[in-house]
Amino acid sequence: MVSSINPSVKMIAVVIPGLVLSLAFDVVTPLVFLTFLLLVTFFFSGVRLKKWLMFFIPLSLFALGLAWTSMLHTDEKYAGGDMLVNFWWIEITTGSLQVGVSLALRSMCFIALTLLFALTTDPTKLMLSMMQQLKLPPKLTYGILAGYRFLPLFKHELDLLRQAHQIRGVSRTKGIKGRIERLKRYMIPLLANAIRKSERVANAMESKGFTGSRQRTHYHEIKVKKNDWVFLTSMITALAIAFYLSYTLGYLNIFGKTF
């Protein structure tokens, strides 16, 4: 299961394909890799399809919009080939179609990669692993964990502020200027409280002997196991296969250069 993979290794296994894929401007490479990602997500991640779609669909729509725009405004360098559509102000050539579709597929790869990581990773384990494997300073990792606890409290406080201001009649001030004013009014108490709270947490942590020093023992030892290497290797291999397939089929295109 992807959720049991060491978070740091998982992060590397997700970031490398992300970076390398951004070089591929053809259609086949991201298509092959996306197929692989979907297989991994549906058969090995344990994420419920409904939940996954809830994130994937809106993000993909955004990606499609982006791809559509870039198809219409393709750089002349790439926009060669036959004219496919020439209607009013819309001009689509085979070149620009390829750029658009490729961008859409790549974006979907990024989304699938991100979801594969985000939906299967426990934030506490991620931080512990980043401290133990990637040697991030404890000050940073525990700081992030403490901050993460605050998110729901923040929302609660914003709700209270809204109510308190409604009682005072603030919502009655009209117009854009009024809106900006209102935002300003929320910011001051929110920030004041956030600063106070973070100071309190820092005090509490230090009072429990936390110094930020790396010399500490670990209750949860997060290790890198064989499975983690298997996961990393298979992600990289799948990426290599995607590039190789596209190369043998004659589609591979890196930064506009065909091979």
Next chain:
Amino acid sequence: MSFSPLLELKDYSFSYESQEKPIINNLSCTIHDGDSILLMGASGSGKSTLALCLNGLYPEAIEGYSSGDIYFRGTNINDFKKGELNQKIGIVFQDPESQFCMLKVEDELAFTLENLSVPRSEMVRKIDRVLDQVKMTNYKNRKIHELSGGQKQKIALAAVLLMEPDLLILDEPTANLDPVSSLEFIALVGELQDNTEMSIIVIEHQADDWLHLMNRCIVLDQKGQLMLDDVPDHVFNQHAELVKELGIFLPNQYENTVEQNPLPSIVSSTHPCMSVNQMSFKRKKDSILKNISFNVYPGEFISIVGQNGAGKSTLLQLMSRLLQPSEGSVTFLNRPLNEWDERELRKRTGFVFQNPEHQFITDTVYDEITFGMKLNEKPEKDFKAVANELLETFHLTHHKWSNPFALSGGQKRRLSVATMLDETPDLLLFDEPTFGQDAHTTLELMKIIINLKRKGTSVVFITHDMDLVDQYADRVIVLNNGRIALDGQPEELWQNDDLLKEARLRKPYRMERKEVESVGLIH
């Protein structure tokens, strides 16, 4: 064992800015092994700051300024390595929401042990033992944010106990808890005191329940100077006047006159100011309030009590149309609440929040008070007079042009009430307004409320303080599991032992003492 005292302060002063007058002022005292000290002082007298100075966090953490010395077992605390002194002096803080950095109970406790570099093999045993000590064994794998306030404080205590400190400082640990959780926590500390040799310092506004555990009482004045340092009996018997003057709650047992109902209710009207009819409220799928019905009459003071999570705040929000009921309705002055024009409704009702800062929207005290009147397009010369009168009544004239956020705790509280009173409202709702306030501020607030009551304003007041209920409330409504478990005179509640237990409430001091005395007579 060394012969040096546990802690020794010599002419210790502390301030946040070098120019400012010090928060802690020339303090000299000695704390011995086995001491149980009650540290008291009005808000702003530097009690919490002192706690952080003692365990070496201040002045370093905030770049404050200090003079004089503190010695721990004869060694100057500046000579300790970072983190070393924190282990000898543990602190449990007031706010249960902001003293954890992990998500699970087990991990939070492990965090302390990791800081001390305890080998992993010993951790499980130590965690299990400390959880047994605080009676939270069943909560080991729970998420911290799902716990109640009282349970959170027990975990905070457990995390500190893991360091096996020589001195335990408790900084208002029960301020946010319901009455029974608060008593449970104090009993727990009492047990620890019996079973360990730890010295204890308790910082607390309301000392009543702690007194039997304490053998010494230190009182600071507003300038952060040491005023009294003696056994509690002497402090409260011989210096009762001084203690009161400093804005400190005199424990009830030293108060000779326990007043009851200083002002008989003037409820004469049979016409309700607000009536709530079979109201229910759901949040997502959770039913928060079920089938709530009651009337509020003009000039009536109603207390709403119940444990945390019983739905008290939600009820108040529904009564002020900040939330909409899922079922049922609310009528205000014979008109359905939803038919009221927003402006008119806000003029006729008021709502005072737990945290006064939430209500501030302008940059000066004067603007804050006049804000509502300006919105209602009152002529300037009218509202000037009203504003000045309010400033005078609430002792804020000197701070007319101060920023509301820069006021002291008590001043903020007064201002937050003043902003609701540009016109005498028909109904005022209070969500735990005395929470974390000192004796002085609480008394002032209650005086203001009584005055409003005289003018016919109805007051609905959420509180955990049963003595306030006993003294001021005409009626008490007990919420339990989203239902009204009792709606009647406070006396009815005090007689209902089963309900008190179920709703995690307690009797006011007056009644508790009576019971102790009657038991004493039998023996």
